[in-house]
Amino acid sequence: MLNCLIVDDEPLVRKQIESYVEQIPFLHLVGTTRNPVVAQAILSTEVVDLIFLDIKMPQMSGIEFLQTQDIYQQVIFITAYPEYALQGYELDVTDYLMKPVTFERFLKACEKANAKITGVASVKMNREQPDSLFVRSNHRLEKILLADILFIEAMLNYVQIVTRNKKYIVYATLKSIEESLPAIDFLRIHKSFIVALNQITTLEPSQVRVAEYILPTSRRSQQLLKQRFNEIHQRNINK
Known part of the structure:
Protein backbone atom coordinates (compact mmCIF):
# COMPACT_ATOMS: atom_id res chain seq x y z
CA MET A 1 0.00 0.00 0.00
CA LEU A 2 1.43 3.37 -1.06
CA ASN A 3 0.50 6.46 0.94
CA CYS A 4 -0.04 9.34 -1.46
CA LEU A 5 -0.44 13.11 -1.33
CA ILE A 6 -2.18 15.37 -3.88
CA VAL A 7 -0.84 18.92 -4.34
CA ASP A 8 -2.83 20.92 -6.92
CA ASP A 9 -4.51 24.32 -6.80
CA GLU A 10 -7.43 23.27 -9.05
CA PRO A 11 -10.36 21.82 -7.03
CA LEU A 12 -11.75 19.81 -9.96
CA VAL A 13 -8.37 18.21 -10.65
CA ARG A 14 -7.97 17.31 -6.98
CA LYS A 15 -11.40 15.67 -7.01
CA GLN A 16 -10.57 13.73 -10.17
CA ILE A 17 -7.26 12.46 -8.78
CA GLU A 18 -8.95 11.53 -5.50
CA SER A 19 -11.50 9.45 -7.43
CA TYR A 20 -8.71 7.73 -9.38
CA VAL A 21 -6.81 6.94 -6.16
CA GLU A 22 -9.93 5.32 -4.68
CA GLN A 23 -10.06 2.90 -7.63
CA ILE A 24 -6.47 1.64 -7.25
CA PRO A 25 -6.08 -0.98 -4.48
CA PHE A 26 -2.41 -0.26 -3.71
CA LEU A 27 -2.97 3.49 -3.14
CA HIS A 28 -4.06 5.19 0.08
CA LEU A 29 -4.70 8.94 0.20
CA VAL A 30 -3.24 10.59 3.31
CA GLY A 31 -3.63 14.23 2.29
CA THR A 32 -4.75 16.69 -0.36
CA THR A 33 -3.97 20.40 -0.57
CA ARG A 34 -3.86 23.35 -2.95
CA ASN A 35 -0.89 24.87 -1.14
CA PRO A 36 2.70 23.56 -1.44
CA VAL A 37 3.54 25.07 1.96
CA VAL A 38 0.81 22.94 3.55
CA ALA A 39 2.20 19.97 1.61
CA GLN A 40 5.59 20.53 3.28
CA ALA A 41 3.90 20.36 6.68
CA ILE A 42 2.10 17.13 5.74
CA LEU A 43 5.38 15.55 4.64
CA SER A 44 6.93 16.36 8.01
CA THR A 45 4.19 14.53 9.94
CA GLU A 46 2.86 11.80 7.64
CA VAL A 47 4.49 8.83 5.94
CA VAL A 48 4.10 9.59 2.23
CA ASP A 49 5.33 7.35 -0.58
CA LEU A 50 3.98 9.11 -3.67
CA ILE A 51 3.20 12.76 -4.47
CA PHE A 52 0.89 13.89 -7.29
CA LEU A 53 2.21 17.38 -7.95
CA ASP A 54 0.96 20.26 -10.10
CA ILE A 55 3.59 22.58 -11.60
CA LYS A 56 1.98 26.02 -11.83
CA MET A 57 0.59 27.05 -8.44
CA PRO A 58 0.28 30.53 -6.86
CA GLN A 59 2.41 30.16 -3.73
CA MET A 60 5.19 28.00 -5.15
CA SER A 61 5.63 26.05 -8.37
CA GLY A 62 6.00 22.30 -8.34
CA ILE A 63 9.52 22.76 -9.71
CA GLU A 64 10.44 25.09 -6.81
CA PHE A 65 8.80 22.67 -4.37
CA LEU A 66 11.19 19.91 -5.47
CA GLN A 67 14.25 22.16 -5.68
CA THR A 68 13.94 23.66 -2.20
CA GLN A 69 13.91 20.44 -0.14
CA ASP A 70 15.03 16.84 -0.06
CA ILE A 71 12.28 14.69 -1.55
CA TYR A 72 12.66 10.93 -1.10
CA GLN A 73 9.15 10.21 -2.35
CA GLN A 74 8.22 9.23 -5.88
CA VAL A 75 6.73 12.24 -7.69
CA ILE A 76 4.26 12.27 -10.57
CA PHE A 77 3.76 15.66 -12.20
CA ILE A 78 0.20 16.42 -13.32
CA THR A 79 0.13 19.58 -15.40
CA ALA A 80 -1.32 21.40 -18.39
CA TYR A 81 2.11 22.68 -19.47
CA PRO A 82 4.19 20.34 -21.67
CA GLU A 83 7.15 22.74 -21.80
CA TYR A 84 8.22 21.67 -18.30
CA ALA A 85 8.61 18.00 -19.21
CA LEU A 86 12.38 18.12 -19.68
CA GLN A 87 12.91 19.97 -16.41
CA GLY A 88 10.69 17.45 -14.68
CA TYR A 89 12.78 14.53 -15.84
CA GLU A 90 15.96 16.36 -14.85
CA LEU A 91 14.49 16.37 -11.34
CA ASP A 92 14.08 12.59 -11.65
CA VAL A 93 10.29 12.55 -11.34
CA THR A 94 8.61 9.20 -11.84
CA ASP A 95 6.24 10.34 -14.57
CA TYR A 96 4.78 13.43 -16.26
CA LEU A 97 1.03 13.45 -16.94
CA MET A 98 -0.78 15.99 -19.08
CA LYS A 99 -4.21 17.32 -18.08
CA PRO A 100 -6.84 16.09 -18.62
CA VAL A 101 -5.50 12.79 -17.31
CA THR A 102 -7.23 9.55 -18.29
CA PHE A 103 -7.56 6.80 -15.71
CA GLU A 104 -5.56 4.39 -17.90
CA ARG A 105 -2.60 6.78 -18.11
CA PHE A 106 -2.85 7.55 -14.39
CA LEU A 107 -2.84 3.84 -13.52
CA LYS A 108 0.24 3.22 -15.68
CA ALA A 109 2.15 6.01 -13.88
CA CYS A 110 1.13 4.65 -10.47
CA GLU A 111 2.24 1.13 -11.40
CA LYS A 112 5.63 2.56 -12.40
CA ALA A 113 5.91 4.26 -8.99
CA ASN A 114 4.83 1.08 -7.22
CA ALA A 115 7.51 -0.92 -9.03
CA LYS A 116 10.20 1.57 -7.99
CA ILE A 117 9.09 1.69 -4.37
CA THR A 118 8.61 -2.03 -3.80
CA GLY A 119 11.75 -3.01 -5.70
CA VAL A 120 9.91 -5.20 -8.20
CA ALA A 121 12.52 -4.38 -10.82
CA SER A 122 15.22 -6.07 -8.77
CA VAL A 123 13.30 -9.15 -7.58
Missing part, protein backbone atom coordinates in the same frame (compact mmCIF):
# COMPACT_ATOMS: atom_id res chain seq x y z
CA LYS A 124 14.72 -11.30 -10.39
CA MET A 125 18.27 -10.27 -9.46
CA ASN A 126 17.64 -11.05 -5.79
CA ARG A 127 16.42 -14.54 -6.70
CA GLU A 128 19.37 -15.24 -8.98
CA GLN A 129 21.90 -14.18 -6.31
CA PRO A 130 20.39 -15.31 -2.98
CA ASP A 131 23.49 -14.28 -1.02
CA SER A 132 22.92 -10.62 -1.94
CA LEU A 133 20.28 -7.93 -1.77
CA PHE A 134 19.83 -5.51 -4.66
CA VAL A 135 18.35 -2.12 -3.75
CA ARG A 136 18.09 1.32 -5.28
CA SER A 137 20.06 3.90 -3.32
CA ASN A 138 21.13 7.37 -4.49
CA HIS A 139 19.67 6.63 -7.94
CA ARG A 140 21.90 3.57 -8.33
CA LEU A 141 21.29 -0.15 -8.07
CA GLU A 142 23.45 -1.33 -5.18
CA LYS A 143 24.49 -4.90 -4.39
CA ILE A 144 24.70 -5.58 -0.64
CA LEU A 145 26.00 -8.90 0.64
CA LEU A 146 23.56 -10.39 3.14
CA ALA A 147 26.48 -11.43 5.34
CA ASP A 148 27.42 -7.76 5.76
CA ILE A 149 24.00 -6.55 6.93
CA LEU A 150 23.65 -5.79 10.64
CA PHE A 151 20.08 -4.50 10.66
CA ILE A 152 17.50 -2.51 8.69
CA GLU A 153 15.65 0.42 10.24
CA ALA A 154 12.44 2.03 8.99
CA MET A 155 12.59 5.83 8.94
CA LEU A 156 9.77 8.26 8.07
CA ASN A 157 9.77 7.81 4.28
CA TYR A 158 12.61 5.37 3.66
CA VAL A 159 14.66 2.58 5.23
CA GLN A 160 18.26 2.57 6.36
CA ILE A 161 20.27 -0.59 5.74
CA VAL A 162 23.20 -0.70 8.15
CA THR A 163 26.15 -2.91 7.21
CA ARG A 164 29.57 -3.43 8.75
CA ASN A 165 31.10 -0.56 6.79
CA LYS A 166 28.33 1.57 5.34
CA LYS A 167 24.76 2.83 5.68
CA TYR A 168 22.43 2.78 2.67
CA ILE A 169 19.40 5.07 2.42
CA VAL A 170 16.78 3.21 0.39
CA TYR A 171 13.40 4.58 -0.59
CA ALA A 172 11.33 1.46 0.06
CA THR A 173 9.04 0.05 2.71
CA LEU A 174 10.36 -2.16 5.48
CA LYS A 175 7.86 -4.80 4.39
CA SER A 176 9.22 -4.93 0.82
CA ILE A 177 12.78 -5.30 2.13
CA GLU A 178 11.67 -8.00 4.57
CA GLU A 179 10.11 -10.00 1.73
CA SER A 180 13.46 -9.97 -0.11
CA LEU A 181 15.41 -11.39 2.84
CA PRO A 182 15.75 -15.08 3.79
CA ALA A 183 13.51 -15.65 6.81
CA ILE A 184 15.94 -18.15 8.28
CA ASP A 185 18.59 -15.44 8.78
CA PHE A 186 16.58 -12.26 9.41
CA LEU A 187 13.76 -11.41 11.79
CA ARG A 188 11.55 -8.38 12.29
CA ILE A 189 11.99 -7.65 15.99
CA HIS A 190 10.09 -4.37 16.14
CA LYS A 191 7.77 -2.37 13.87
CA SER A 192 10.84 -0.35 12.81
CA PHE A 193 13.65 -2.94 12.86
CA ILE A 194 14.75 -6.10 11.07
CA VAL A 195 17.88 -7.72 12.48
CA ALA A 196 20.40 -10.21 11.09
CA LEU A 197 20.14 -12.97 13.68
CA ASN A 198 23.76 -14.08 13.47
CA GLN A 199 24.91 -10.49 14.15
CA ILE A 200 23.26 -10.36 17.59
CA THR A 201 25.86 -10.38 20.35
CA THR A 202 23.59 -9.97 23.37
CA LEU A 203 19.92 -10.81 23.88
CA GLU A 204 18.22 -8.83 26.66
CA PRO A 205 14.57 -8.66 27.86
CA SER A 206 13.53 -5.68 25.71
CA GLN A 207 16.48 -5.11 23.42
CA VAL A 208 19.33 -6.72 21.51
CA ARG A 209 22.90 -5.63 20.89
CA VAL A 210 24.33 -5.74 17.39
CA ALA A 211 27.92 -4.50 17.12
CA GLU A 212 27.84 -1.07 18.80
CA TYR A 213 24.07 -0.67 18.33
CA ILE A 214 21.24 -1.32 20.78
CA LEU A 215 17.93 -2.17 19.09
CA PRO A 216 14.50 -2.36 20.74
CA THR A 217 12.39 -5.52 20.57
CA SER A 218 8.63 -5.75 20.70
CA ARG A 219 6.94 -7.90 23.32
CA ARG A 220 5.42 -10.05 20.58
CA SER A 221 8.80 -10.82 18.99
CA GLN A 222 10.75 -11.64 22.14
CA GLN A 223 9.85 -15.34 22.48
CA LEU A 224 10.37 -16.01 18.78
CA LEU A 225 13.59 -14.03 18.84
CA LYS A 226 14.95 -16.12 21.71
CA GLN A 227 14.07 -19.32 19.88
CA ARG A 228 15.58 -18.18 16.57
CA PHE A 229 18.67 -16.77 18.27
CA ASN A 230 19.32 -20.13 19.95
CA GLU A 231 18.77 -21.99 16.66
CA ILE A 232 21.33 -19.79 14.89
CA HIS A 233 23.94 -20.33 17.60
CA GLN A 234 23.29 -24.07 17.69
CA ARG A 235 23.68 -24.19 13.93
CA ASN A 236 27.01 -22.35 14.21
CA ILE A 237 28.23 -24.78 16.87
CA ASN A 238 27.38 -27.78 14.69
CA LYS A 239 29.26 -26.44 11.67
